[in-house]
Amino acid sequence: MHGVRLAFVKKKVTGGGHRGVAASLNLTSMIDYLVTVVIFLLMSFSSSGETPINKSITLPMAENTIDMVTAPMVAINGSQILVNEHPVGSTRAVEEAGRVMPRIDELYNALKSLKDDWKKLNPSNKDFPGVVILQVDKEVPALVVKSVFQTAASAGYPNVSFMVGKIAESKK
Amino acid sequence: MIPMIDLLMCLICFLLITAVWSTMSRLNADAQVPGPPRDTETTPQEPQPMLHLTIASEEKFVLSWRKGNAVVSSVDVPRKPVTVGEGRAAQTRFPDLATKISEEWKANGAHRDPTDKKMDQAVLHCDNKTPYKEIIAVIDAVYSTKRPFPGGGEKLYPAMNVTFSMTSN
Numbered sequence: 001m002h003g004v005r006l007a008f009v010k011k012k013v014t015g016g017g018h019r020g021v022a023a024s025l026n027l028t029s030m031i032d033y034l035v036t037v038v039i040f041l042l043m044s045f046s047s048s049g050e051t052p053i054n055k056s057i058t059l060p061m062a063e064n065t066i067d068m069v070t071a072p073m074v075a076i077n078g079s080q081i082l083v084n085e086h087p088v089g090s091t092r093a094v095e096e097a098g099r100v101m102p103r104i105d106e107l108y109n110a111l112k113s114l115k116d117d118w119k120k121l122n123p124s125n126k127d128f129p130g131v132v133i134l135q136v137d138k139e140v141p142a143l144v145v146k147s148v149f150q151t152a153a154s155a156g157y158p159n160v161s162f163m164v165g166k167i168a169e170s171k172k
Numbered sequence: 173m174i175p176m177i178d179l180l181m182c183l184i185c186f187l188l189i190t191a192v193w194s195t196m197s198r199l200n201a202d203a204q205v206p207g208p209p210r211d212t213e214t215t216p217q218e219p220q221p222m223l224h225l226t227i228a229s230e231e232k233f234v235l236s237w238r239k240g241n242a243v244v245s246s247v248d249v250p251r252k253p254v255t256v257g258e259g260r261a262a263q264t265r266f267p268d269l270a271t272k273i274s275e276e277w278k279a280n281g282a283h284r285d286p287t288d289k290k291m292d293q294a295v296l297h298c299d300n301k302t303p304y305k306e307i308i309a310v311i312d313a314v315y316s317t318k319r320p321f322p323g324g325g326e327k328l329y330p331a332m333n334v335t336f337s338m339t340s341n
Contacts, residue, residue, distance in 0.1 A: 037182050037184055041191060044192075060308040062311070099300075142307055153203035163196055167198065
């Protein structure tokens with residue numbers, strides 16, 4: 001407080017008979033708190049980044065899951081089928097067909113083109129992983145899921161994964 | 173002291189900005205049960221037993237082990253869904269089915285040895301109207317049966333791989 005030259009300011013800052021406005025901070029507990037927050041955030045840090053989820057889809061939850069991988073994303077909401085956010089078909093057409101469609105043409109073409117792009121970018125002998133991830137709303141009927149599954153398989157994606165929310169595994 | 177507090181603050185800001193709060197993962201399903209096509213002809217082998225899981229009706233599941241077209245054993249499991257949560261967040265689970273699948277695999281599974289790298293196959297049959305959430309609950313029940321694999325240490329991995337049957341039951 002020696003740096004404050006004006007007497008009336010000095011008096012006010014030091015309290016002037018009342019409680020001072022400058023409060024002291026306990027550095028030890030503050031650093032403890034900051035270190036705890038840093039440790040918590042480091043523990044929950046994920047280098048894989050956040051997976052974009054279609055807003056109109058409510059995903060089911062599952063316990064025995066595996067980690068996400070980078071792969072083409074096929075989203076199925078109540079009315080549309082989308083590949084990487086681009087619409088490639090309607091679920092209504094599949095439901096109206098009343099049977100499993102072995103090939104949904106637009107979806108097939110979109111997946112085939114993604115596969116061709118991958119091969120252009122990886123011209124070496126590296127095998128195509130053939131993974132596609134289905135983001136499906138939990139109320140969509142099996143007929144649509146089967147049709148998309150079959151189309152993905154025939155487009156050259158034999159490893160079909162279903163995206164789900166993760167439930168913590170129960171200890172047995 | 174001040175640079176240290178600055179560093180901690182910067183770290184907290186960075187970690188908060190890059191934090192991932194939604195934990196998404198996946199359930200794998202295989203569309204090529206016999207394995208990828210090979211260029212060379214191989215000698216035909218005896219078919220391996222496969223677990224066929226049928227969502228037969230509102231009341232039951234049917235678990236049957238089949239070698240090719242021959243049914244080795246079959247058992248009915250009452251369909252008792254357990255719903256966790258409410259409204260749109262409600263989740264369906266089949267804990268009884270998971271227990272029964274585990275028992276069946278221990279009795280009939282072909283790849284139970286911890287040194288065996290292969291997985292048993294489960295084929296899921298369901299009606300075309302079955303909601304997706306129930307399919308996921310059934311697949312999750314299949315994957316709850318776990319065993320160690322060579323090179324995996326003490327960690328347990330799903331003992332079976334799931335594929336979809338395209339027919340309606």
